[in-house]
Amino acid sequence: MLPRLGAGEPLASLQVIGHSVQGRPIYLWQLTQGIRPLLLVGGVHGDEVEGYALIERYVASGKWRSLEGRAALWAIPCLNPDGCALGQRLNANGVDLNRNLPTQDWIAASLEARYPPGAAPGSEPETQALLASLAQIRPRFVLSTHSCQNDPYVNYNGPALELAQVMAARNGLPVTDDISYPTPGSLGTWAGQERRIPTLTLELLRRRC
Ligand SMILES: [Zn+2]
Numbered sequence: 494m495l496p497r498l499g500a501g502e503p504l505a506s507l508q509v510i511g512h513s514v515q516g517r518p519i520y521l522w523q524l525t526q527g528i529r530p531l532l533l534v535g536g537v538h539g540d541e542v543e544g545y546a547l548i549e550r551y552v553a554s555g556k557w558r559s560l561e562g563r564a565a566l567w568a569i570p571c572l573n574p575d576g577c578a579l580g581q582r583l584n585a586n587g588v589d590l591n592r593n594l595p596t597q598d599w600i601a602a603s604l605e606a607r608y609p610p611g612a613a614p615g616s617e618p619e620t621q622a623l624l625a626s627l628a629q630i631r632p633r634f635v636l637s638t639h640s641c642q643n644d645p646y647v648n649y650n651g652p653a654l655e656l657a658q659v660m661a662a663r664n665g666l667p668v669t670d671d672i673s674y675p676t677p678g679s680l681g682t683w684a685g686q687e688r689r690i691p692t693l694t695l696e697l698l699r700r701r702c
Pocket residue numbers: 537538541639640
């Protein structure tokens with residue numbers, strides 16, 4: 494899981510922030526150093542290949558180097574390595590990690606079969622790794638990359654409308670703060686709505702095969 498940056502250039506740092514249910518390491522990369530901490534999160538849903546592939550491509554591109562000295566850019570390329578290995582949305586306990594964060598609106602009931610929230614808020618080791626990283630980094634911006642079957646979009650939570658519009662101007666996707674169904678226990682709710690950390694959830698179009 495060491496990204497190849499070319500010319501043997503090392504990352505500023507690499508940490509293992511925890512292990513998945515099946516014991517796979519969960520990595521946190523630091524790409525640049527600076528005052529303003531930013532966090533990218535990919536692979537929350539293991540079947541959404543486009544989300545973590547985007548982060549890996551971005552890291553490989555070296556475009557982030559322009560942030561050096563201005564922002565501390567961190568990335569968790571794959572929060573759900575078991576799901577990624579198994580090609581499934583949920584973690585190996587069958588929990589939707591984007592419904593497992595300890596938000597005020599967390600509920601034990603699964604709103605739909607594909608959104609099981611876990612036995613308790615923060616019950617999953619992957620969620621605990623994410624929470625530990627958020628506490629360590631204290632990001633001032635969070636971008637989580639996902640993919641969906643239809644109608645991709647840029648979703649924002651908290652004070653992130655302008656950032657969403659900047660992203661949308663580049664990728665041509667619509668911006669929304671309302672995805673028409675509740676998402677208790679999500680990263681957008683935890684970070685954006687409850688802590689006012691500007692948070693974007695980028696939903697790319699899922700590859701059809
Ligand atoms: Zn997703």
